[in-house]
Amino acid sequence: MNWPFQEAEKILHTFPDKKEIIFETGYGPSGLPHIGTFGEVFRTTIVVNALKKIAPEIKTKIIAVSDDMDGLRKIPDNVPNQEMLKEHLNKPLTMIPDPFGTDESYGHHMNALFCKFLDLFEFEYEFKSATECYKSGIYDEKLLLLLKNYDKVMEVMLPSFREERQQTYSPFLPICPETSQVLQVPITAINVEKGTIAYKDSHGNTVEVPVTKGRCKLQWKPDWGMRWSAFKVNYEAHGKDLTPSALLSSKICEILEEKPPILFCYEFFLDKEGKKISKSKGNGISIKEWLTYAPMESLALYIFQSPKKAKRLYFDVIPKSTDEYLELVKSYHKQNAEAHLQMREVKPEEQNPVWHIHQGKVPYIETAGINFTLLLNLAATCNAENKEILWGFISTYAPDVTPTNNIVLDKLSGFAVKYYHDFIKPTKSYRTPTAKEENALLDLKSVLQSLSQTASAEEIQAEVFSIGKKHNYSNLRDWFQLLYETLLGQQTGPRMGSFIKLYGISNTISLIENIV
Numbered sequence: 001m002n003w004p005f006q007e008a009e010k011i012l013h014t015f016p017d018k019k020e021i022i023f024e025t026g027y028g029p030s031g032l033p034h035i036g037t038f039g040e041v042f043r044t045t046i047v048v049n050a051l052k053k054i055a056p057e058i059k060t061k062i063i064a065v066s067d068d069m070d071g072l073r074k075i076p077d078n079v080p081n082q083e084m085l086k087e088h089l090n091k092p093l094t095m096i097p098d099p100f101g102t103d104e105s106y107g108h109h110m111n112a113l114f115c116k117f118l119d120l121f122e123f124e125y126e127f128k129s130a131t132e133c134y135k136s137g138i139y140d141e142k143l144l145l146l147l148k149n150y151d152k153v154m155e156v157m158l159p160s161f162r163e164e165r166q167q168t169y170s171p172f173l174p175i176c177p178e179t180s181q182v183l184q185v186p187i188t189a190i191n192v193e194k195g196t197i198a199y200k201d202s203h204g205n206t207v208e209v210p211v212t213k214g215r216c217k218l219q220w221k222p223d224w225g226m227r228w229s230a231f232k233v234n235y236e237a238h239g240k241d242l243t244p245s246a247l248l249s250s251k252i253c254e255i256l257e258e259k260p261p262i263l264f265c266y267e268f269f270l271d272k273e274g275k276k277i278s279k280s281k282g283n284g285i286s287i288k289e290w291l292t293y294a295p296m297e298s299l300a301l302y303i304f305q306s307p308k309k310a311k312r313l314y315f316d317v318i319p320k321s322t323d324e325y326l327e328l329v330k331s332y333h334k335q336n337a338e339a340h341l342q343m344r345e346v347k348p349e350e351q352n353p354v355w356h357i358h359q360g361k362v363p364y365i366e367t368a369g370i371n372f373t374l375l376l377n378l379a380a381t382c383n384a385e386n387k388e389i390l391w392g393f394i395s396t397y398a399p400d401v402t403p404t405n406n407i408v409l410d411k412l413s414g415f416a417v418k419y420y421h422d423f424i425k426p427t428k429s430y431r432t433p434t435a436k437e438e439n440a441l442l443d444l445k446s447v448l449q450s451l452s453q454t455a456s457a458e459e460i461q462a463e464v465f466s467i468g469k470k471h472n473y474s475n476l477r478d479w480f481q482l483l484y485e486t487l488l489g490q491q492t493g494p495r496m497g498s499f500i501k502l503y504g505i506s507n508t509i510s511l512i513e514n515i516v
Helices: 003-014 035-054 082-086 106-120 130-136 140-148 150-160 220-231 240-255 287-293 296-304 315-332 337-341 372-382 387-397 407-427 435-450 457-470 476-488 496-503 505-513
Strands: 020-027 059-066 126-129 172-174 189-191 196-200 206-210 216-218 235-239 262-266
Touching: 003 035, 003 262, 020 035, 020 220, 035 059, 035 106, 035 235, 035 262, 035 287, 035 296, 059 106, 059 130, 106 126, 126 130, 140 150, 140 216, 140 220, 150 220, 150 240, 172 196, 216 220, 220 240, 235 240, 240 262, 287 296, 287 315, 287 407, 296 315, 315 372, 315 407, 372 387, 372 407, 372 476, 372 496, 387 407, 387 496, 435 457, 435 476, 435 505, 457 476, 457 496, 476 505, 496 505
Parallel strands: 020 059, 020 235, 059 126, 235 262
Antiparallel strands: 172 216, 189 196, 196 206
């Protein structure tokens, strides 16, 4: 049983009598949505789908909450009008002008991007704005309950801070009526009967404000717990860095008279340098960038796999993930339905996540034995300027396959050309073979000349193997490395039999003649 079904079973065990399970996912709209945002919602969605499969009688709902009432503490590097934003630091995001100039506020702009982002992948969710929840009174009951249990909340929170921070901390953050800033100030008095707190402003005057109707907001850890309590959340996924915070928020949820949700902790995505990706830094790879070079399903597969393991998320993982997806779809249709769902113990090779990616409706995909890596190497070898050049080779290799009747292969060809030009072409470097290596390449040329133009990829591969053995390559990887470096100008490459079949035996002979 794979991890989404394990999580679904956990939900049923923890909430055996629930008729509806509420899932939550959060978004901090200070920065642009990124792959980490997608990953959190996607993982939540596949747990929902697993639960629907094993317990179809239970209703499910995903609430997507934007923390758009948070004060802007730091200006992200990847947004425009930085100077203008400096004038609005510490204000709620929904009270800051939109630096992009298209929406009512900074928060509204980011919320629109977030919803557009989720809609692109057809996620089912109910969007909630923190600003609207605070101002409309949705949170009022829980805010007043938290005020009533102020001392208990402080007992939970204070031990997590240094002594200096303990002296000034309060779970409530007043919104300044003069500056609209979210204030982090000591609270001088609380009045449970009136539902108010008091603090001293910058002039030394005591200000009393209600904790309801958006006049205050909560610090984010109490806010998280309060939100779980207000929406009766049963399940939430979060990054590893939030584990200590989640424990505190769970205690606050209990103080607010609700059972805390099940928490699924996942590891970070890392950028090229091994650092955690960040909305504010804009490092790593964006959703838009991934979808420039590969289909969405390849991204979904990468996120699905090993959620408890930190993974490097950069452009060089795209080809492998794309080919893995194609192979998994092919193997899916060879497996029985029980293996698809992982509802029993199955062999490791039967573990197949495409059921989750496609919500049980896995398409048949046929690419005539051509994968993404093969297309990349074809593009690199013929220096393809467009996908039509690749189709010239594909049509010879598989005459019955056309861009019209194989849309998937046509899209992959377009992706391959873009990836080649951006990542392979700038790094291509051909190595000159040694005299010994030249002899081996000439032998390969001779064998290829003796082959029929209709020889299969397997027949060609067998001949390539035999030449390597004939020339005493004890490790045949070294032989193939030679072919990659001298013929393709790369450190890695495809299965040579398949490549030669697709590129053409005559064309491959010409490659050899150009270097020996």
